[in-house]
Amino acid sequence: MWRNSKDRFGTITKSFHWVMALLIMAMFGLGRYMTGLPPSRDLIYYYGLHKSFGILLIALIVMRIFWRKSNPAPKPLGDDARANRLAEIMHRILYLLMVLVPLLGWAGSSASGLGASFFNLLNMPNIAPENETLELLLFRIHEIAATLLVILALAHAGAALYRHFIKRDDTLRRMTIR
Numbered sequence: 001m002w003r004n005s006k007d008r009f010g011t012i013t014k015s016f017h018w019v020m021a022l023l024i025m026a027m028f029g030l031g032r033y034m035t036g037l038p039p040s041r042d043l044i045y046y047y048g049l050h051k052s053f054g055i056l057l058i059a060l061i062v063m064r065i066f067w068r069k070s071n072p073a074p075k076p077l078g079d080d081a082r083a084n085r086l087a088e089i090m091h092r093i094l095y096l097l098m099v100l101v102p103l104l105g106w107a108g109s110s111a112s113g114l115g116a117s118f119f120n121l122l123n124m125p126n127i128a129p130e131n132e133t134l135e136l137l138l139f140r141i142h143e144i145a146a147t148l149l150v151i152l153a154l155a156h157a158g159a160a161l162y163r164h165f166i167k168r169d170d171t172l173r174r175m176t177i178r
């Protein structure tokens with residue numbers, strides 16, 4: 001039940017998947033929204049929120065990768081080997097971006113000199129030297145990588161819906177209710 005089995009995803013994998021999918025989409029919206037705000041108290045509040053949930057996502061992706069390593073995914077469904085290979089490559093890229101995007105945000109915040117805290121409970125150490133050129137560069141890559149992550153996640157969701165409604169297999173069902 002908790003762990004994946006030969007042909008099913010367990011509750012822990014499903015929880016990681018859906019909680020993180022939701023958080024990532026919300027973080028993308030929040031990031032776009034807050035960077036358009038005029039300097040204000042709201043701006044400071046939303047930046048703090050974005051950084052805190054971003055740090056939460058770093059902790060989640062580390063735990064998720066450990067869980068995945070000790071708990072292999074079930075075999076892909078269907079006999080289209082090319083589609084399944086493509087799905088596997090897509091999953092790897094999504095994992096990579098789920099690591100890179102928040103790390104770049106953390107590094108950019110370090111380079112800005114403001115740093116990042118986790119809900120004002122824990123101050124994160126700086127992982128890049130304070131430098132304005134570096135800050136702009138890191139945030140630019142943070143933005144591009146986050147956009148790529150969301151576009152690929154949408155394509156990935158499209159593929160899941162295609163398998164569900166057109167191919168009519170259990171791919172989406174076994175990541176949700178089955």
Ligand code: HEM
Nearest residue numbers: 027028031032035051054055101102105106116139143146
């Ligand atoms: C998966 C997690 C994350 C996603 C999807 C995400 C997404 C975004 C997006 C879309 C923007 C707006 C970029 C723009 O349009 O200029 C942004 C900006 C920003 N992000 Fe993130 N972010 C994540 C994690 C983090 C983390 C962990 C931190 C820091 C600890 C962080 C710090 C920032 C900061 C400070 C900005 C504003 C940069 C600026 O003022 O130009 N982000 N993020």
Ligand code: HEM
Nearest residue numbers: 021024025068073076091094095153157160161171172175
């Ligand atoms: C930010 C959003 C998302 C991210 C980052 C993401 C990422 C991933 C990753 C990395 C896997 C591979 C799991 C593994 O084998 O270890 C996966 C599996 C899966 N995802 Fe997503 N996902 C997102 C959103 C969605 C959405 C919106 C849907 C459905 C509409 C979806 C449907 C699925 C399904 C059905 C699987 C299982 C595939 C299989 O059986 O091999 N995902 N997702």
